[in-house]
Amino acid sequence: xxxxxxxxxxxxxxxxxxxxxxxxxxxxxxxxxxxxxxxxxxxxxxxxxxxxxxxxxxxxxxxxxxxxxxxxxxxxxxxxxxxxxxxxxxxxxxxxxxxxxxxxxxxxxxxxxxxxxxxxxxxxxxxxxxxxxxxxxxxxxxxxxxxxxxxxxxxxxxxxxxxxxxxxxxxxxxxxxxxxxxxxxxxxxxxxxxxxxxxxxxxxxxxxxxxxxxxxxxxxxxxxxxxxxxxxxxxxxxxxxxxxxxxxxxx
Ligand code: F6R
Numbered sequence: 687x688x689x690x691x692x693x694x695x696x697x698x699x700x701x702x703x704x705x706x707x708x709x710x711x712x713x714x715x716x717x718x719x720x721x722x723x724x725x726x727x728x729x730x731x732x733x734x735x736x737x738x739x740x741x742x743x744x745x746x747x748x749x750x751x752x753x754x755x756x757x758x759x760x761x762x763x764x765x766x767x768x769x770x771x772x773x774x775x776x777x778x779x780x781x782x783x784x785x786x787x788x789x790x791x792x793x794x795x796x797x798x799x800x801x802x803x804x805x806x807x808x809x810x811x812x813x814x815x816x817x818x819x820x821x822x823x824x825x826x827x828x829x830x831x832x833x834x835x836x837x838x839x840x841x842x843x844x845x846x847x848x849x850x851x852x853x854x855x856x857x858x859x860x861x862x863x864x865x866x867x868x869x870x871x872x873x874x875x876x877x878x879x880x881x882x883x884x885x886x887x888x889x890x891x892x893x894x895x896x897x898x899x900x901x902x903x904x905x906x907x908x909x910x911x912x913x914x915x916x917x918x919x920x921x922x923x924x925x926x927x928x929x930x931x932x933x934x935x936x937x
Contacts, residue, residue, distance in 0.1 A: 846879030
């Protein structure tokens, strides 16, 4: 256990996202000014929505361009085509990419329709593309009630890489309302591994609401264990938790 992970608790998620988006925009500008593209690791789900809204606002205000930004998403459901509304490819298009100036070629999301024959090579190629881009400058994370980051469910090793994962029943239950029922929720996904995520140079984990308070406390103050993959962040030199009051209420 360590108490060294920085935690920032905000009045609400809008304030938190405004602060983080300002920082990320500054990081992108600094990296672009140094002469290279900025590499962002992105998350999906409900948590990042106000963050993406804020990035779009900064873009529209002329303060942030994605023209020299490369993105790598954490994960994608297996078996969902990219045009399925619950696919993470469709999510990213709807919530961020269609509103900003990112070239389509700069976007990387695992292919949920890759068949089992091509899966291993696809995951290796995803890792290779991250490496070829020079690694991830900034990684955005949410946290599941199982403590997962990406879809690294309990038991995911510290050094795991991009691979096929089986979703925990709790995770599938949480996704059921958006899919219109548990039986519609995919059972598997492709996810960056804990090792992939931990190599990002800077990480922000966002969490909102009372339902995340217990797992946030566990991740921050509990043992570093593969039972809670977010606990591995305690060992990262530049990871910060951005919380609203409710998510931080048990700290
Ligand atoms: C999404 C992801 C997941 C979510 C987590 C929280 O790309 O990797 O780890 O961040 O399941 O989901 P929400 O934000 O919907 O509570």
